[in-house]
Amino acid sequence: PGFIVMPSGNHGVYGIGDTTGVYGYSGSGFGVEAEGNDSSSFDRYGDLVLGGERGEIFTFGSLLDLYSDGNVYIDLDDDNNGDHCFTVIDGDDNIVGQWCEDGTKSAVVQTGEYGQRAVYSIESPEVWLEDFGTATLTDGAVKVSIDPLFAKTINLEEEYHVFLTPLGDCRGLYVAAKTATYFEVRELGGGASDIAFDYRIVAKRLGLEDLRLEPVPDAK
Numbered sequence: 001p002g003f004i005v006m007p008s009g010n011h012g013v014y015g016i017g018d019t020t021g022v023y024g025y026s027g028s029g030f031g032v033e034a035e036g037n038d039s040s041s042f043d044r045y046g047d048l049v050l051g052g053e054r055g056e057i058f059t060f061g062s063l064l065d066l067y068s069d070g071n072v073y074i075d076l077d078d079d080n081n082g083d084h085c086f087t088v089i090d091g092d093d094n095i096v097g098q099w100c101e102d103g104t105k106s107a108v109v110q111t112g113e114y115g116q117r118a119v120y121s122i123e124s125p126e127v128w129l130e131d132f133g134t135a136t137l138t139d140g141a142v143k144v145s146i147d148p149l150f151a152k153t154i155n156l157e158e159e160y161h162v163f164l165t166p167l168g169d170c171r172g173l174y175v176a177a178k179t180a181t182y183f184e185v186r187e188l189g190g191g192a193s194d195i196a197f198d199y200r201i202v203a204k205r206l207g208l209e210d211l212r213l214e215p216v217p218d219a220k
Contacts, residue, residue, distance in 0.1 A: 100216050127208040129154050134167075136196045140187040141176070144199065153206055156180040160203035168195035 015021035024032035058064065106118040135144045146156070154160070162183050164173045172188035183201070187193050 125213045127205040127211050128202050129205050130200060130202040132198070132200050134196055134198050135185065137170075137173075137185065137187060137193055139194065140190070140192040141184065143182045143184045145182045146180075146201065151180070154203035155206045155209050156203060158204045158209055160201060163200040163202075165198040166195060167197055168193070170195050173197055 013022060022032065024030075104118075105121040108116050109119055111117050129150070131147060131150045133144070133147075135142055157180065160178065162175045162178065162185075164175070164185060166173050170187050170193040171191040173185055174188055175183055176186040177184040185197065185199070
């Protein structure tokens with residue numbers, strides 16, 4: 001290295017300037033390399049700390065990359081407790097807290113000769129989870145059990161919705177009863193058909209039952 005400082009119990013390099021406090025350039029390697037061993041931090045190694053009213057990382061070029069041999073943690077909280085944290089784990093995103101954006105939320109799918117295309121999320125003013133399935137009437141009636149794992153994710157003490165689509169000729173279907181473990185489907189007019197039907201169950205997500213069109217602060 002061209003310059004090295006190894007103090008005991010103090011800053012290695014501390015810079016103050018009207019424009020740039022510390023500036024580094026390299027023609028073949030890293031402009032600035034930081035390495036720490038702060039075992040008290042959320043990610044165990046506090047290598048780079050940004051201060052000021054707005055700590056920023058940006059590039060004058062067209063691309064900014066963050067690399068890690070393991071996982072990338074971006075803690076979007078001000079007390080370093082991990083309550084609001086954005087994580088990238090082997091390419092998968094994990095967000096603790098609320099995620100908002102003013103654009104669309106899309107997945108990219110391959111469509112053969114049509115190339116990659118975007119598909120879009122269905123939005124809702126409230127926090128709903130849904131499940132789908134197929135069941136069959138016996139003598140015009142059936143009790144459909146709610147998937148117990150799905151039931152752990154929703155609040156079935158709140159009103160939930162069931163939508164039905166008959167897959168055969170009948171007088172029509174209706175939901176005769178809804179409980180926390182099953183819903184009952186019957187044929188209209190006392191019919192006794194033995195037909196299959198598709199169903200869709202929609203319920204409030206557990207713990208987020210009261211959210212509806214929450215105001216979002218301006219992040220700018």
